[in-house]
Amino acid sequence: MSALWRPYAVPGVPASLRLAQGEGAYVTDSAGRRYLNAVGGLWNLSLGLGNDKIIERVCQQMRNMAYASLFDSTHTPAELLAERLISLSAGSMKFVYLSTSGTSAVEVALRVARLHHRANGHSSKQRILSFDRSYHGCSAMNLSASGIVRGDVEKWDEILPGFQLIPSPLDESSSLECLSRLLREDAGEIACLIMEPILGSGGIIVPSPEYCQTVTKLCRNADVLLIVDEVATGGGRCGSMFASNLLSLEPDIITLSKGLNSGYFPVGATLFSASTCLPIQRANIPIQFGSTQDGNPVGCATVLAALDIVAEEGLLDRVETLGHRIRSELTALAGERGAISVRGMGLMIGIELSHEYPDKRLFTELETQQVRMRCQEEGLLVYSFDSGISLFPPLTISDDEVEEMLEILRDVISGYIA
Numbered sequence: 001m002s003a004l005w006r007p008y009a010v011p012g013v014p015a016s017l018r019l020a021q022g023e024g025a026y027v028t029d030s031a032g033r034r035y036l037n038a039v040g041g042l043w044n045l046s047l048g049l050g051n052d053k054i055i056e057r058v059c060q061q062m063r064n065m066a067y068a069s070l071f072d073s074t075h076t077p078a079e080l081l082a083e084r085l086i087s088l089s090a091g092s093m094k095f096v097y098l099s100t101s102g103t104s105a106v107e108v109a110l111r112v113a114r115l116h117h118r119a120n121g122h123s124s125k126q127r128i129l130s131f132d133r134s135y136h137g138c139s140a141m142n143l144s145a146s147g148i149v150r151g152d153v154e155k156w157d158e159i160l161p162g163f164q165l166i167p168s169p170l171d172e173s174s175s176l177e178c179l180s181r182l183l184r185e186d187a188g189e190i191a192c193l194i195m196e197p198i199l200g201s202g203g204i205i206v207p208s209p210e211y212c213q214t215v216t217k218l219c220r221n222a223d224v225l226l227i228v229d230e231v232a233t234g235g236g237r238c239g240s241m242f243a244s245n246l247l248s249l250e251p252d253i254i255t256l257s258k259g260l261n262s263g264y265f266p267v268g269a270t271l272f273s274a275s276t277c278l279p280i281q282r283a284n285i286p287i288q289f290g291s292t293q294d295g296n297p298v299g300c301a302t303v304l305a306a307l308d309i310v311a312e313e314g315l316l317d318r319v320e321t322l323g324h325r326i327r328s329e330l331t332a333l334a335g336e337r338g339a340i341s342v343r344g345m346g347l348m349i350g351i352e353l354s355h356e357y358p359d360k361r362l363f364t365e366l367e368t369q370q371v372r373m374r375c376q377e378e379g380l381l382v383y384s385f386d387s388g389i390s391l392f393p394p395l396t397i398s399d400d401e402v403e404e405m406l407e408i409l410r411d412v413i414s415g416y417i418a
């Protein structure tokens with residue numbers, strides 16, 4: 001029994017894997033066994049492990065000034081990072097709040113959305129809409145907005161008032177029907193809709209650009225802010241800095257974290273459009289929160305280094321090319337006993353598995369976990385969702401490593417569906 005209490009685990013229960021070292025796309029366990037890491041940590045190791053360019057910048061910043069607060073002062077790494085993120089948004093965003101995780105980035109977004117309407121004199125517009133299969137983080141607010149964990153949370157804790165789920169884009173027409181009805185009937189009570197451009201934990205569900213355009217338009221017409229949660233999709237994972245650009249979403253607020261700096265330091269960022277902030281500036285209302293490590297200079301330096309690498313190495317184009325290749329090779333795997341549906345964008349890839357014979361049905365969670373464990377036994381780490389597995393390899397993955405990943409997947413998956 002371990003003294004360590006891990007996330008989503010009973011106290012003291014150890015994990016099946018004890019990791020000791022990492023290099024590029026590989027990790028090694030304490031027994032010396034090497035794994036190709038296609039989970040990318042928790043979807044965030046976009047540049048792999050042991051990246052010397054990032055490590056050098058971390059050391060430089062640590063030596064120069066390991067910490068400075070943004071409460072009563074400012075510092076160059078935070079100022080530079082805010083400017084850099086705004087320029088990457090091509091001017092659609094105007095201000096940046098820097099924090100320490102995806103959860104904090106989203107919570108800031110939700111609080112500011114409510115504050116925006118209060119500052120505008122519409123204090124009844126406070127309800128937060130989100131999708132059924134969504135995940136937005138683990139604070140009380142974020143869990144209340146996260147459709148995918150709602151059932152589990154409700155068993156042991158309370159959902160905060162003022163949060164409402166709507167059908168996910170898995171069924172675009174019922175999702176739009178519900179959204180447009182709510183925005184027609186209750187617009188005076190609704191502050192914002194928060195959505196992942198691609199539902200990650202919900203099974204890598206990619207909505208159509210037409211759906212995204214309609215969502216943007218409906219929100220705009222109802223004076224409801226659109227928060228696009230790019231914690232998993234942003235930073236290059238999908239072949240663009242922001243997946244919203246690829247899907248014709250026009251956010252008022254964007255949240256970023258995971259892929260921003262490849263996990264080298266805890267960082268979150270929330271980007272706001274000028275029109276989101278204008279009423280708050282006019283009313284001269286300061287936000288009533290802030291955390292000690294928000295905008296930590298070392299964290300900012302890691303993001304600046306990671307963004308430099310993505311640009312210098314032309315990774316966004318490579319991600320798009322590799323994503324197409326991996327998805328088309330996996331699609332060819334359909335077998336006699338089972339079918340496979342491959343979804344995703346860039347290097348965020350979902351593989352849904354279903355039985356054809358003797359009964360047509362999706363794999364169960366237990367079955368997908370078995371597939372995941374088989375991959376692990378073969379030296380490949382993947383993630384699983386209720387009916388399939390997902391891949392988040394580093395954006396720097398080499399052609400040989402892609403081939404190794406595909407070979408293991410072909411072997412394992414055909415064992416279940418061929």
Ligand SMILES: Cc1ncc(COP(=O)(O)O)c(C=O)c1O
Nearest residue numbers: 101102103135136137229231232
């Ligand atoms: C879309 C999305 N938002 C928010 C979060 C929460 O991020 P974190 O785990 O860094 O708090 C996650 C984490 O998986 C996520 O996928």
